[in-house]
Amino acid sequence: MSGVFSRDFAAEMPLVDHAEGVWIQTVDGQRYLDGMGSAGVIGIGHGRTEIYEALAGQGTKVSYVYTASFTHPWQEELSKSMLSVAPEGMSAVYFVSGGSEANETALKLARQYHVERGEPTRHKMLARWQSYHGVTIATLSLSGRTSWRAPYDPYMLPVVHVSPPYNYRCTICGGEGDCTDHCIEELERTILLEGPETISCFFAETIIGTTASGVTPGPDYYRRVRELCDRYGILFICDEVLMGYGRVGRPFAIEDWGITPDMITCGKAIGSGYAPLGAVIVSEKIAGFFREGRRRFVHGFTYSGHAMSCFVGQKVFEIMKREDLFRRPGRIGAYLHERLGALQQRHEMIGDLRGRGLYAGLEFVADRQSRAPFAPEQQITTRLVSMMRERGVIVGGGVPGANYGKGGDHIQISPPFIITEAEIDTLTGALDEVLTVLGQEPRM
Numbered sequence: 001m002s003g004v005f006s007r008d009f010a011a012e013m014p015l016v017d018h019a020e021g022v023w024i025q026t027v028d029g030q031r032y033l034d035g036m037g038s039a040g041v042i043g044i045g046h047g048r049t050e051i052y053e054a055l056a057g058q059g060t061k062v063s064y065v066y067t068a069s070f071t072h073p074w075q076e077e078l079s080k081s082m083l084s085v086a087p088e089g090m091s092a093v094y095f096v097s098g099g100s101e102a103n104e105t106a107l108k109l110a111r112q113y114h115v116e117r118g119e120p121t122r123h124k125m126l127a128r129w130q131s132y133h134g135v136t137i138a139t140l141s142l143s144g145r146t147s148w149r150a151p152y153d154p155y156m157l158p159v160v161h162v163s164p165p166y167n168y169r170c171t172i173c174g175g176e177g178d179c180t181d182h183c184i185e186e187l188e189r190t191i192l193l194e195g196p197e198t199i200s201c202f203f204a205e206t207i208i209g210t211t212a213s214g215v216t217p218g219p220d221y222y223r224r225v226r227e228l229c230d231r232y233g234i235l236f237i238c239d240e241v242l243m244g245y246g247r248v249g250r251p252f253a254i255e256d257w258g259i260t261p262d263m264i265t266c267g268k269a270i271g272s273g274y275a276p277l278g279a280v281i282v283s284e285k286i287a288g289f290f291r292e293g294r295r296r297f298v299h300g301f302t303y304s305g306h307a308m309s310c311f312v313g314q315k316v317f318e319i320m321k322r323e324d325l326f327r328r329p330g331r332i333g334a335y336l337h338e339r340l341g342a343l344q345q346r347h348e349m350i351g352d353l354r355g356r357g358l359y360a361g362l363e364f365v366a367d368r369q370s371r372a373p374f375a376p377e378q379q380i381t382t383r384l385v386s387m388m389r390e391r392g393v394i395v396g397g398g399v400p401g402a403n404y405g406k407g408g409d410h411i412q413i414s415p416p417f418i419i420t421e422a423e424i425d426t427l428t429g430a431l432d433e434v435l436t437v438l439g440q441e442p443r444m
C-alpha cells in the first residue's frame with residue numbers, strides 16, 4: 001500500500017523509472033509517448049542532463065534566500081530574459097511556484113492597484129465560463145470549470161462569469177460568425193449591470209485549455225476586450241500558464257491579437273517540469289505605479305522567487321532560445337494539425353479540431369451535422385484516453401461540460417516542443433486506430 005495521499009485513490013498509478021525526450025518509461029519497461037507534455041508542462045523535453053549539470057555547478061551557490069530581504073542573480077537574470085520575449089509594455093516579473101499562485105498573485109495585485117488609486121469599490125472580478133485558472137479557492141472561484149467548482153460551492157469571492165467565445169457551440173451565432181460580437185456585447189452589458197466602478201479585472205485564458213480544449217477567439221476579440229477594459233478602468237489579465245512560453249509557436253499567445261494586457265500569468269513551460277516555477281509578468285502601467293509611488297505590494301509566499309527554481313528557469317530559457325523552441329511549436333504544430341485534419345476527414349466523430357501550434361483540441365460528436373454530443377454514458381473521452389494509453393500514448397482528457405454541462409467529449413494534445421514528425425505519426429497512428437474502433441460503436 002502506498003503512503004501517498006493520491007489525487008485518485010481508485011486508480012493504480014504506474015511507477016515511473018525515467019523519462020527522456022517525449023518518452024516516459026515505467027519500472028516494468030512500458031514506454032509511453034507523452035502526448036500531453038505531462039499536463040502541458042514539458043517544453044524542452046524530459047531528461048535534459050544539461051539542466052542537472054548546470055545545477056551541480058553554479059546552481060548550488062544559493063539554494064534559498066528570502067526574497068523579501070534579498071534578491072539573487074537568478075531571479076534578476078530570469079526576469080530580464082522573460083521580459084526580452086514579452087509583449088512591449090511589460091516591465092517586471094513576480095516569481096512564484098506555479099500557475100495557481102501566479103493567478104492568485106495577479107488578482108491581488110489588481111485589487112491593491114485599485115485600492116492604492118483610491119478606488120476601493122473595485123472588488124469584483126470578471127472571468128469566463130469553461131475556463132480554468134487553478135485549484136486554490138480564489139482561482140477556482142475565478143475558474144468556470146463547473147465540475148471542479150461544485151464541491152466547494154458557495155464561493156466567498158465576487159466573481160462574475162461571462163460566455164467564452166466558444167464558436168462551435170455558440171447559441172447565438174451557431175458557428176456562422178466568430179462569436180466576437182455576441183461575447184463583447186455580453187461583456188459590456190455585464191460590466192454596466194454590475195457597475196464598472198465595482199470591477200477590478202477581467203481574467204481570461206488567451207486560448208482556453210483544459211476545460212474547452214483549444215477554444216480560440218476571433219481576430220478582433222481581444223482588441224475589443226482591451227478597449228472595453230480601458231473604457232471602464234478594468235485591468236485585463238491573460239492567463240498563459242498553459243498556452244504561453246512557446247506552446248502556440250510564439251513566446252506569448254496574446255501576440256497574435258496585437259494588444260498588450262496589463263498582466264500575463266505563466267507557469268508550466270517556464271520551468272518545463274525541472275523546477276516548480278510560476279510568474280506574473282506585469283505591465284509598466286502597474287509596475288511603474290508601485291515603483292514610483294514607493295508602494296509595497298502586500299503579498300509574498302515563502303518561496304516567491306525561489307533561487308533554485310529561477311536558476312532552472314534561466315537554463316530552460318537559454319535552451320529555448322538556442323533551439324528556437326519559442327517558435328518551433330508553430331512549425332511542427334502545423335504538421336500535427338495537418339495529420340489531425342486528415343483524421344477529421346476520415347472519422348465522422350471528430351466534430352471540431354482547434355488550437356494552435358503544439359496545442360490541439362478535438363471535440364467529438366455523435367452526429368457531425370447536428371453537432372449532437374455523445375451520450376455521457378458512452379464515456380467516449382475516458383475510454384479513448386485509456387485505449388490510447390494501452391497503445392502507449394498519453395493524451396489529455398478534456399473536462400466534461402464542453403457542451404454547457406450536457407456531455408461534450410474532447411481531448412487535448414500538447415506534447416513537448418521537441419517532438420518530431422515521426423513521433424507525431426506514432427501519436428496520430430494510435431489515434432486513428434482508436435477512433436476506428438469507437439466510430440463503429442452504435443450511438444446510445
Ligand code: PLP
Pocket residue numbers: 039098099100101103132133134135205209210239240241242243267268
Ligand atoms: N491556469 C491554466 C490555464 C492552467 O492550465 C493551469 C493548470 O493546468 C493553471 C492555471 C493552474 O496551474 P498550477 O496547476 O500550476 O497551479
